[in-house]
Amino acid sequence: MKFLEYTNLDRLNVFLGHLNLGERTIKGCLEAYSCKHAGSDKRLSLSLENEMLDYLGKSSDTDSSSPVDLLLSRSSRKALIYLVLTLYQMYPDYDFSAVKAHQFFSEESWDTFKQIFNNYMFEASKEWTERNEDGSLLEVIYKALDEVVKLAECEIYVYNPNPNADPFLEEGAIWSFCFLFYNRKLKRVAGFRFSCTSNLANDAFLTDSPPYEEDEEIFADMDM
Numbered sequence: 468m469k470f471l472e473y474t475n476l477d478r479l480n481v482f483l484g485h486l487n488l489g490e491r492t493i494k495g496c497l498e499a500y501s502c503k504h505a506g507s508d509k510r511l512s513l514s515l516e517n518e519m520l521d522y523l524g525k526s527s528d529t530d531s532s533s534p535v536d537l538l539l540s541r542s543s544r545k546a547l548i549y550l551v552l553t554l555y556q557m558y559p560d561y562d563f564s565a566v567k568a569h570q571f572f573s574e575e576s577w578d579t580f581k582q583i584f585n586n587y588m589f590e591a592s593k594e595w596t597e598r599n600e601d602g603s604l605l606e607v608i609y610k611a612l613d614e615v616v617k618l619a620e621c622e623i624y625v626y627n628p629n630p631n632a633d634p635f636l637e638e639g640a641i642w643s644f645c646f647l648f649y650n651r652k653l654k655r656v657a658g659f660r661f662s663c664t665s666n667l668a669n670d671a672f673l674t675d676s677p678p679y680e681e682d683e684e685i686f687a688d689m690d691m
Contacts, residue, residue: 468500468501468502468503468504468505468508468549468552468553468555468556468656469500469501469503469505470498470499470500470556471499471500471501471615471655473499473611473614473615475607475610475611475614476497476498476499476611476615478611479495479497479607479608479611480495480496480497482595482598483495483496483497483591483661484496486591486594487666488590488591488594489666490665490666490667491590491641491663491664491665491666492663492664492666493588493590493591493661493662493663494661494662494663494664495588495591495659495660495661495662496557496658496659496660496661497608497611497612497657497658497659498553498556498557498657498658499615499616499655499656499657499658500552500553500556500655500656500657500658501654501655502549502552502654502655502656503654508552511551511552511555511564512548512552514564515547515548515551515552515564515569516544516548518564518567518569519538519544519547519548519569520538520544522538522567522569522570523538523539538569542651546622546649546651547569547572548569549649549656550569550572550624550626550647550649550656551563551564551568551569553647553656553658554568554626554634554645554658557658557660558634561634563634566628568626568628571626571627571628571629572624572625572626572627572647573624573625573627574622574623574624575623575624575625575646576623577618577623579623579625580623580625580646581605583644584605584608584661585605587642587644587661587663588604588605588661591604592604592605595607608659612648612657612659615655615657616648616649616650616653616655616656616657617650617652617653618648620650620651620652620653621648621649621650622648622649622650622651623646623647623648623649624646624647624648624649625644625645625646625647626645626646626647635660635662637662637664638664638668639664639665639666639667639668640662640663640664640665641662641663641664641665642662642663643660643661643662643663644660644661644662645658645659645660646658646659646660647659
């Protein structure tokens with residue numbers, strides 16, 4: 468996967484990088500990649516393909532939680548492989564194969580994304596409007612994504628894992644979302660992750676943690 472640079476994405480990332488809203492902090496990041504294998508991508512792709520085929524062979528058609536429909540065709544499996552490879556790029560220190568990440572994707576619509584965005588990013592959108600005059604935050608995000616992946620031609624997925632497979636959770640996390648926009652023709656994927664953390668929880672964590680000096684005193688009294 469090759470990282471693609473876009474000025475409009477960079478501008479949004481500057482705004483969403485660490486948006487302090489008092490008791491909460493919003494963090495967001497938009498990244499774009501071309502579906503061109505680089506480095507270890509080919510090896511990972513083969514491993515993911517085998518993992519999916521193995522899962523497909525063991526899955527029951529009556530299992531309503533099974534993503535079998537997304538795995539039946541080779542083109543769909545290929546799309547999921549690109550999505551997982553994109554996650555690897557977005558979170559290089561996390562092993563998505565270990566948690567079978569392909570099981571946690573579901574296909575969504577722009578309307579679903581819009582509804583989630585409006586519900587959870589209301590305060591961030593308000594802050595954007597106060598600072599900028601070129602449209603709402605959602606409108607600017609739409610234009611930036613459309614420039615990269617042509618949203619009208621995109622398949623939209625959301626990565627919604629269980630807690631054991633969620634690399635987005637951190638201290639004080641309240642909620643998090645990760646949407647991926649895949650254009651088969653252009654062979655590009657754009658990822659948009661956005662999350663909210665509690666500043667109160669983080670402050671409590673820092674308050675409860677003993678100062679570094681106290682740690683030194685504790686170890687000084689110990690017989691090593």
